[in-house]
Amino acid sequence: MSRDAQTPMRRLAALSLGGVIIYVILDILLFYLRPDLPILRHAESDYGNGPWAWIMDLNFLLRCAFSLTAVAALVSALPRSGARWVALALLSVWAVASGVLAFFPDDYEGAPATTHGRIHLAAAGIAFLCCLVATLLLTGLLARLWRPQPIAFALIVVWVVAALGFVLLFLLGFKHGGLDGLYERIFLGFELLWIALVMWRLLGVGAPRETT
DSSP states (O other): OOHHHHHHHHHHHHHHHHHHHHHHHHHHHHHHHOTTSOTTTSOGGGGGSSTTHHHHHHHHHHHHHHHHHHHHHHHHHSOOOHHHHHHHHHHHHHHHHHHHGGGSOOOOTTSOOOHHHHHHHHHHHHHHHHHHHHHHHHHHHHHHHHTTSHHHHHHHHHHHHHHHHHHHHHHHOSSTTOOHHHHHHHHHHHHHHHHHHHHHHHHHHOSOOOOO
């Protein structure tokens, strides 16, 4: 890839990486603003209710924006293949579904179910599953392109931990007094780390090249 062709990709990668950093900062801010919501037992989405809900809504929209920006960067970085298009389509669904969450607050555990709460839960489930599958496919593509560099192994490890959080959330979560918040944050935290690592790699050294 030529230097001129790399420039837009690097700009997109920088914007996406900056979005991830701001997202994490806002999440930490909400942790201090809402001490009534213990992070081990309350999902991140619970910040979208009550005081400071607008910050969580902003974060959902930010997650949509930096994920779509990551998709655009990867379009430029990856060679054309069927797996690429499937992965990027799934990552786009994750992004859009994340944005939808801003408009439909969830229901607190034990509260009566509402229409907006059901929509939130469905959108979150779709987003999480699409993100997990998308990053699995992309991990395979990028690991082959970036072997034997350490980041290839790092992406595999980060994905495995995110998958563990996903499995724990859907097997052990959604129970009274469960550790939903912990499992969800393991999944989200490591998926965001995965995006950040990929964007950092694209920003730092340009498009991946196949090795022989």
